[in-house]
Amino acid sequence: MDFILVIVVEVLYAIGALVLISAGLAVIFGMMRVINLAHGEFMMLGGYATITAVDLGVNVFLAMLVLAPAVVGVLGLVVERLVIRHLYGRLIDTMLATWGLSLLFVGIVTMVFGNTTTGISTPIPGFALGDYQVNGYNFFIVLVAAALLFLMLAVLRSTRSGLIARGTMQHADMAASLGYNPDRIYMLTFACGSALSGLAGAVLAPLVGLVPTSGGAYIAKAFITVIAGGPALIAGLASSAGVFGLINQIFSFAVSPVVGEVALLVAAVVLLRLLPRGITDRLFRESL
Amino acid sequence: MREAGWSRELTGTLVAAACAVGVLPMLVSTYTLTVLVIYGMLGLSLGLVWGFGGILCFGQAAFFGLGAYTYAIAAINIGESTVPMLLAVAIPAGFAALLGAMLFYGRLTDVYLGVITLVVTLILHRFMNATAGSDYVIGNARLGGFNGIPGFQTLNVPGHPASYVWGDSLYYFCAACLLLVYLLVSALLRSSFGRIAVGIRENETRAALMGYDVPARKTVMFTAGAAIAGLAGALFANWAEIVTPRLFSLGQSADIIIWCIVGGLGTRIGPVLGAAGLSYLKFLLGQQGLIHNSVVSGAILVLFVLFLPGGIAPVLANAWRSVTQRRPRRRSPRRRGPRSSLASGDA
C-alpha cells in the first residue's frame, strides 16, 4: 500500500516537473511558433539567479517564485528585441539563432560561475511514508505545476491581455487593424514565456546539482512535451506531460532511471510518428 | 560541354587540393591538420544533406559517433582495420536508412525532423554515457560508459595488421579520403539524382506531382550523408585513438550546423572550409583561458544567422568572380547542366 502511494507521488511529481519544464516553451513555441532552443538555458539561468539570490540572503521562496522569473523575463525581453524579432516567420533561422544563444549563455555562465556543480538544499524537509522516505519538496513541485496550469488557463481564457495575445498569434494583421501593436504583443508574450522558463528552472534547482550545461537536460523533454501536446496549449501540455511522466516513472521503477529517460524519448518518437500533430489534434480538440 | 565542364572542375579541384595538402603542413602540425580534415568531411556530410537535400538534421553527430564506435568495437573484435572501416560506413548508413525511412514516410516537416533527430542523438548520448558497467559488452569490447573505449587497433595497411598508418601518413590518408568523398559528392550532385534532390529541396509537392518518390529519395540522401559522417567518425577514432560519448553530444551536432551556416549552405566547399576554419579557431582559442569556446561558437552562430545567412562561400565566390571576370571571356551558352543551382558550389 505504501509502495503504491510512493509510486503515485513519484508519478505526480514527474508529471508536474514536465509541466514546469515545458510551460515556458508552450507559450514561446506553442503560441508564437518560435523554436527557442535556448529554452533550457533560460531555465538554467533561472536556477543560477535563485542560487545567487539565496547566497545573498534572500528568502528562498521569494527568490524562486519572484526574482528568478523576473530576471529571466527581462533577459527574454532583451533577447527578443536584439535577435528574435528579426527572425519571425523564419523557423529554421530562429532555431539556429537560439541555438547560438544557448551556447553563448552556457559559455558566459561557465566564465562567471565556473564549470562546477552548485546547488541549494531543498527548503522543505522529507518525511517517512511507511517504510519509505518521501521528498517533501516533490509535493511543492506538483503544487506549483498545478497552480501554473490554472493560472495560464485563467489568463488566456479570461483576461483581456490573454485574449489579445491569442488573437495576435493567430492573425497579427487583424490584431493590428484593431489597434493593437503586434510587435509589442510579441515582445511581451516572449518575455512571459521566458519568465515561465525562469520560474521552472528556479523551482527545480534545489533538486538538481546545477552546472552551466544543465539546460541540455531539459530541452529535449520540453520540446517533445510541447510538440506531442499539439495545438491546444494547456490541455496539450497537461495530457502529454501526463503520458510521458507516467511512462518515465514506470520504466524508472521497473528498470532504472536511465532507462526511464530513454523510454520517455522513445515514447516521444513513437507518439510523434503516430500522431504527428500531437495529442490534442485528435482529442480535446476544442479545449485551450 | 557538360563533360568538358566536369573535367575542368575535376582538374581544378585536384590541383587546389594538392596545393592545400602540400602547403598546409608547413603552417600547422599534421596532427592538428588531420582532425581539421576529418571535421571538413563531417561538415561536407551535413552540407550535402542539408544544403542540397534540404533536410535539416540536428543529429549528424549521431552518425559521426556511431561510425567512431562501430570502428572501435569492430577493431577490438577483429584486430585488423579494413573490415572495421567498412563497417563504420555501413552501420551508420543502415541506421540512417531506417531512421530516415521512418521520418520521411511519416511526412514529418522540417521542424519535427530537427527535433526528432535531436532526440535520437540525445538517446544515444545518454545510452553511451550509461554503459559503464561490465554488462555492456559487445564481443570483447567494453563500452566503458563515460570513459569511452580506448586501446583498439588503429588503421593499418590492408592485410598487414602490424604496419600502422599514423602521423603524417594518416594525415595524407585522411586528405585523400576527403578528396575522394568531395569528388563523389560533386559527381552525385551533377547526376540526375542530385538535380532531382535539389528539385525536392525547392518544392516537394511539385516533385511528387512530377512523379518522383520524395520520401525514398530523401531517405537515400540522408543515408549518403550518414555514410560520409560514419567514415569521418572512423577516421576520428583512428586519430584520437579513443572514442567517448562526447562524440554524440549536442555540442558536436551544434558545431556541425555552425560549420555549414558559416561556410555557406548549398555549396560543397563552404561546409568543408567552415569546419576546418572554425575548428582551427577553436583550437587556437582553446590555448587561452580567457574566453570560453561556447561563447565564441554561440556568438558566431547568432551573428551569421542575423547578418550573413548565406555564409562565407558565396561571398568568396563573388569576390573571385569579380577578379577573374574583369577580362571578358567569350563562352558558348550553356545548354544543360544544373549550373544555376550549383553555381555557388564552384567556389
Place this chain on the structure above:
Amino acid sequence: MPETVLETQGLTMRFGGVLAVAQVDFRLASHELRCLIGPNGAGKSTFFKCITGLLQPTEGQIFMRGRETTRWPAHQVASRGVGTKTQVPSVMDGLSVFENIWLAARRFLPPQAATRKADETITRLALGPIARGSPGRLAHGERQHVELGMVMAGDPWLVLLDEPAAGMTGGDVERLTEIVEEFTRTAAVVVVEHDMQFIRSIARIVTVFHRGAVLLEGHVDAVLADPAVRSVYLGQAA
C-alpha cells in the same frame, strides 16, 4: 463509345465536420476536354487533389484507365502519366526554368532525351527568353506557363489544370487556349476555371460543382443558361 480514362465512384472528402466533396460520380472519356465550374468553396480543388493523390479521400473509389488508384500517393499517380497544374503555381524557384522543365521530362526519359524534350517544350511555349532565369522573379502568368511546360514535358495522357487562366492577360489567355487544345490531341483534359470567357472559348461539356456535389453536367451553352446554375452563381454574388 470512347474509353473511359478517369472515373470516380462516390468520392467523398471530409475535413473534420466539413463535407468538402460529397459522393461525386465522375467519368471522363479519352481525349475529352471537361471544365469544372462552380462558386468558390464548391469542392473543385479538393476533388482535384483527391484524384492526384495530394489528399486521401475519406470514401469512394478512383479508377484510371480501368485500374483503381484510390489512395495512391501523388508520385505514383503522376508516374502513371497524369500531369497536374496546381491552383497556386508550384514551381521550383531555386532552379532555372529550363531545369524545372528538364526535371519533369527526366522522370520519363533518359538524360539526353530529357534535354531534347525540355528544349522542345520551351520552344513550343515560347519560354526561350526566360529559360535560363529562375521562375522566382516571373509574373504570375509566366509562372503559369512554366508550370504548363512542366506538365507538357511529362507527355501525360491525363491533364488536370487548376485555374490555369488566373493572373493571365488577354494575349496569354489566347495562348493558353491553344495549349489546352494541343493537350487534347494526346490527352484527356480537366480544367477548373472561373474565367467564363475562357470556359466558353474552350469548353464543350461542363460539370458544375456546388457544395461538394455535382449539380449539373452538360453542354456549356445549356449549362450556362440553366436557371439553377445561374442562381448558384448569382446567389454567390449577391
